[in-house]
Amino acid sequence: MSVILKELRNIIPFINRYKWHFWGGLIFIVLSACFSMYQGKIIAQATNKINELIKQNSVENNASTFLFYLLEMVLLTMVSGFFLFLTRQTIIVMSRHIEFEQKNQLFAHYQKMHTGFFKTNTTGDLMNRLSDDIAKVRMCTGPAIMYIANTFITMFIVLIFMLNVNASLTMYVFAPLPILSVFMYVISNRINKQSQLVQEQLSVVTTHTQESFSSIRVIKAYARELFFENKMNEIGLVYRKKALKLAAIEALFGPMMVLMIGLSVLFVVWKGGTLSIEGKIKPGNITEFIFYVYKLTWPFASLGWVTSLIQRAEASQKRLNEFLKIKPDVNDDLAVINSEPSGIIKFDNVSFTYPENNLMALKNISFEIKQGQFIGITGSVGSGKSTILNLLTRAYNVNTGEIKMNNENIKHYKLHALRKYIAVIPQDIFLFSDTIKNNILFGIENKVDDFEIIEVCKLAGILNDIEQFPQKFETIIGEKGVTLSGGQKQRLSIARALIDKTKKIILIDDALSAVDTETEAHVLSGIQKISNNYTVIMVSNRYSALSKTNMVICLSEGSIIEIGTPDELMKNKEGYLFNLSSIQRS
Ligand SMILES: Nc1ncnc2c1ncn2[C@@H]1O[C@H](COP(=O)(O)OP(=O)(O)OP(=O)(O)O)[C@@H](O)[C@H]1O
Ligand SMILES: [Mg+2]
DSSP states (O other), X not given: OHHHHHHHGGGHHHHHHTHHHHHHHHHHHHHHHHHHHHHHHHHHHHHHHHHHHHHHTOOSSOHHHHHHHHHHHHHHHHHHHHHHHHHIIIIIHHHHHHHHHHHHHHHHHHHHSOHHHHHHSOXXXXXXIIIIIHHHHHHIIIIIHHHHHHHHHHHHHHHHHHHXXXXXXXXXXXXXXXXXXXXXXXXXXXXXXXXXXXXXXHHHHHHHHHHHHHTHHHHHHTTXXXXXXXXXXXXXXXXXXXXXXXXXXXXXXXXXXXXXHHHHHHHHHHHHHHHHHTTSSOHHHHHHHHHHHHHHHHHHHHHHHHHHHHHHHHHHHHHHHHHHHOOOSSOSTTOOBOSXXXXXXXXXXXXXXXXXXXXXXXXXXXXXXXXXXXXXXXXXXXXXXHHHHHHHTTSSOOSEEEEEETTEEGGGBOHHHHHHTEEEEOSSOOOOSSBHHHHHTTTOOSOOOHHHHHHHHHHTTOHHHHHHSTTGGXXXXXXXXXXXXXXXXXXXXXXXXXXXXXXXXXXEESTTTTSOHHHHHHHHHHHHHHTTTSEEEEEOOOHHHHTTSSXXXXXXXXXXXXXXXXXXXXXXXXXXXXXXXXXXXX
16 A cells, blocks of 8 residues: 555645545545435335234235335435535546646646657657546546545445344355455456556557558558558457457456355345344344345445556556656756846857767857857758757757857856747747748737738748738648648748847748748848847858858868858868858859
8 A cells, every 4th residue: 555655645735735625525425325324224114014014914005104115215315316416526526626737737847848858758658648647647536535435434334234233144244245355356457457458559559540641641652551451450450359358357347246246145135034033133134234235235346446546546646756756957947147148149169969869969169149140050961050059049958168148158047038039940840730820920929910920921031922822811721831832831930930029049940941042032131131130040051041141150070160251261162161152053
């Protein structure tokens, strides 16, 4: 039990917050059980009455007596049912509140996590913990608590009722019940394990299905339909086998229960009969006891199921705790200043290794950027261009050296403040399945006039494209923006970055690679028009774009190999930029 409590201890503060629901629920269970069990007494009275009447041989005109018993039974059932309703309204409602709070807690925690966290944990895993695991914990804070309380309270009340009648008969009734619990526990355990296997296989099926359809175009292009179909069949067969085994184990549950009830009833009739003949109890007590046996069966049988609910909740809460324990690597621990960061940027001997693969992506990088400058970064694939931009927004912390803004280490700014002033146009653009307008306004908190949106779209060279859509700015773009071309997505993403006038720095990561040089020139001149207000850092491998900047940084394998104005660099006929320009001109 102590092992069980170890991880689930974290839900105690939640239960504490809803302690009135909890205690109220327990009181309602007691009341419901009392009224329900009292029916046993009525049954006993009714049976004794019948017995008496048979003895007296007067079998007529007793309808009103039995009608009275009947009314009593109905009334007791109704009152007991009412309290059962209140039990669910308190304990199950409590579990829903806790579920809600746990989801919010975990979601907020995810939001605080650093970029690396999302690289090492898959989206599927994050979602599973948020939905499945929290749902399993809810099964513990709701049904499990309710059924355990119900079992013990019912047992206690029945015990009192029974002992009141006859102690030795009580012993006989209770004898098979522990065996029933153990059996049920064993069966529940097996059901659990098998369900887990079925669940795992189901997720294999789902993943395969999902992959087959999300990549359907590639599958068709390579004519691989049959292969995917056969594989589906194969994993489907495994699933069927496991599901059938589960059904077989589940089928044991019912017969076991009937057998155990049968045994208890048998004891009652045999022992009760003897006691009744000896005159120690009345015949009505036998029917009363049989009633109790039936009332006790479900609480006892449910013990095994409830134990497995708790075990599952424990495992799930462990998974939740694992995540909740992680503190974000990138945090506000060193944030001491409240002033705004600026477009004056300095990299001072910065080196960086990605924690996920121990790969040194940047080596001793130093450069300085003045406010309002337009900077180009170029270099071959994997040379560290995007990494420089990642470090500027503190997607990761630098390992050695310092990045400064306005002569302050960027760690001294609050993360939120830092990112508020930087607009990012990433290499892999993400658009929401929403209207074009809402996609552009995604990062902005204040209200923007429509003419400003149009102005920005003109600068980003996307206005003509948008006007050609039937619904213009209200056009919904599909999941991940599939209805837009690569170049349109890039320009939309530029409009998203330019709309917010509070930004001081714009980072453009190769975001014009999918447009033709003419559009590129148009967008760049648009950006240059406003770049007095912004410091712009643009990653590009096009000479035509780089030639328009104030300074170009050329990277190779994480080190700077050339730095200077485009004119200066072009003087070096062996240099990277010169080489790039001659390849692209020819
Ligand atoms: N999240 C990451 N985790 C681990 N390694 C990474 C990660 N991102 C990049 N790298 C590695 O760091 C190095 C630099 O990557 P970076 O993305 O900065 O290159 P790049 O110059 O932007 O390349 P490209 O032109 O292809 O965009 C590469 O070797 C890459 O494999
Ligand atoms: Mg890159």
